[in-house]
Amino acid sequence: MNVSDEADPLLRSGDIITEIVDRVLVIRLNRPDKLNAMTRAMLNELGEIFTLAGQDPRIRSLVLTGTGKGFCAGADVGGLKASAEQDLDERLAARPRFTPRMVGLWKPTICAVNGVCAGAGLHFVSDLDIVICSENAAFTDTHVNVGQITAMEPIGLARRMPLGSVLRMVILGKAERLTPQQALEAHLVSEILPADALMDRAMELARIAASVSPAAVQGSLKAVWGSFDMPLEDAHTMGFEEVMRHRNHPDAAEGPAAFLEKREPRWQD
The missing domain is CATH 1.10.12 (Lyase 2-enoyl-coa Hydratase; Chain  A, domain 2)
Structure with missing residues (x-):
């Protein structure tokens, strides 16, 4: 459960932590024991945060990262069972709204991938503007390994990287695990940083983005x-x-x- 400051709805603590540094909103996925796998509540809250950030004149750029060893291991598998119990119309009505692009936010966004990025976590890599990663990062799409179709993530990724690389991730699942260097060569990320330098660089980029018109x-x-x-x-x-x-x-x-x-x-x- 996340808690927002009643005086400032952008400030959160719990499974998602936010803070405002200068004119930058820093968002941290905060389930380190689960490699920041996202629950339905987290997805809903991310939508709220990005929507509010888009409306708040204090915020000029945003940084998204994860706590612990993982960036985001995707959607919490436990949520798949609940979704399967809904009828089709309910499932189709629940369109995702948890990334900046999904809510129509156009303020500059920086994705700082600090560890493993899997499954639905790839939404952030495909939808945020600048993607950098640490030397500890890894990228994989595990949908087919748990009997799920992967569609939205690879469709988004195909706009950033060669189709052949995307299709290998789709078909091979967890057996296709991109290293930071492979992600750089595929144009999935633009920089690789030592783990202890990742957030400093992300904030540097965000401050530059916040300084322009x-x-x-x-x-x-x-x-x-x-x-x-x-x-x-x-x-x-x-x-x-x-x-x-x-x-x-x-x-x-x-x-x-x-x-x-x-x-x-x-x-x-």
């Missing part, structure tokens, strides 16, 4: 991610319209002015 970076991310849902010509049209609409935003004038005046820009939230 919030409106500009969110509009940019919305255009890039949204382009996957449409034909190329439509995507270019959508991107152009985003650029033109932003020209009326105060940050679009503030950026050039600050550059010419050799001062730090004063962005609007």
